[in-house]
Amino acid sequence: MSSYVLETENLKKDFKKITAVESLNLKLKKGKIYALVGPNGAGKTTAMALMLNILNPTSGKVKIFDKYSKVHPEVYLKVGSIIENAHFYKNLTAYENLKILSLLRNDDEDIEDILNYFSINSKKKFKNFSLGMKQRLAIAASLMHKPDLLILDEPINGLDPFGIIEVRDIFKKLSKKYGVTILISSHILSEVEEIADELIFMKSGKIIEEISKEELYKKLGSFVEFEVSNIKLAIDLLKKEGLKEDLDFKVENNKLKIYSNFNKRSEFNELFVNNGIKVNKLYLANESLEEYFNNIMR
Template identity: 55%
Template sequence: MADYVIETKGLSKIYSKTKVVDSINMHVEKGKIYGLLGKNGAGKTTTMCMLLNLTYPSSGEIFLFGKSIDKYSKEIYPKIGSIIETPGFYENLTAYENLKIIAKLRGDYNPVNINSVLKIVNLDCEKSKKFKDFSLGMKQRLGIAAAIMHSPELLILDEPINGLDPFGIKEIRALLKRLSHEFGITILISSHILSEIENIADVIGFMDRGVLIEEMSREDLFKRLDKFVEFEVSNIDLAINILRELGLEENIDFTFNGEGTIRLYSNLDLRDKFNALFVRAGIDVRKVELCEENLEEFFTRFVSNN
């Protein structure tokens, strides 16, 4: 049986008669990075707020570390670090000074811990720089430092890469992988940036309009990506007629656009035969390429079919 750090059963949230989270059953295994993927408004933040006891469920159950949050909240929540929305810090203080205040408020101030987490998030060389002069990526890393300062076993991060430039995204990605692989922290991360979830998550939960459609491992995801052959031809109408005469159906076996491109989804091993038929019919074939859909294409197709 899997060791779940997060498990929900029929978890729902209703605001003003609108069900923003609809009976979701989530399973986050220990030591994994779980990517909660969905468009803005899909219910990701509300789900995280319920997990963190920041808002109460309308129905359903939440189990963290195998225990109900209703009965064991005092035992559970010290094991969790989180970032919901943009972390707030004092603008005129340094990273160390900000973390010192947070640690004292928690009652666990220890200079060694602060220096240690600043090193983990690569802010140990910015001792004199004030928060107001930080880049957005540095601010996000300081937020993560604050979230891990008490050595949590679970990290819940809502859109931590939102608004970052490519370099900042790369830094956060590397940091989260290190926290998971080197320190054994289980991570739940939400995002609407499909490629980043693809690059970082061990397991992906697809969420749309409040519904957790499916959970799948990264390996299963890649197995389910559609493969297709893309032809670029000089006479698309004639090429389509040839495919139809062979018994292939539009929108099932192939699709096309007005720019001379045909995507073939079946009989991929016969692509050389199709190419030969096109050429024999006097069609110039500019490209024949075996391709695979990306996560964004898969997500669009997956959500529309569910």
């Protein structure tokens, strides 16, 4: 048995004289959030469509849950997806649209619950939805059958800031608590940085770099520096949180420099304070992901 939820093997897609995806080899692990990042025309949407069997590859194979998807299409019953724009029946309500999906899957899903969770009016017709509400309905549709794998093309497109935070928290919970594997594409680098465990940079149909967020921060020279009243106790607390000295953090000039778990800086600060440690200084050194993105794309 493979330890990967999704694998692509030399996946390629040609459109006449244009190669949209070339030699795509991905291996996604259970419970991780992956972000497919690249400029318009990089091949992100085409790659996802190939994974979902919406497009036929010119060559190569897709394996999901250790089964080749062409031979075992039933694997897609455990996959949730959004590709490009939300597609629903315009003259049907939100409830009616989700009910059709439920009947097609032969599932007994609580549609009202998922609509209430996303604050969607079940009786409102899709044609009267705003862009943000359409995207909320698309996310609700991708989640209502409790999938083990999510493949989402621009899932936060059109959402307001509160909606983005809400969806981000949902994805993190699905990943960490329920072990759902998530592959998203996005142009919003700040959100990608916030949510993803692994970043996959794509250009001209090819993967040019795949890197974990911790490795990226080290590469960028990013770190959080704490100046605290009791450095020994602070070190012990970090170790109890699973961080390893010299790998995740270092002590330099009687100051703590934390290189991993970068987005937990506020939690570390709270941890120190709750344990009687005074935080005299907190310094954030964070080079721009946008600059890194621009450089790697060149």
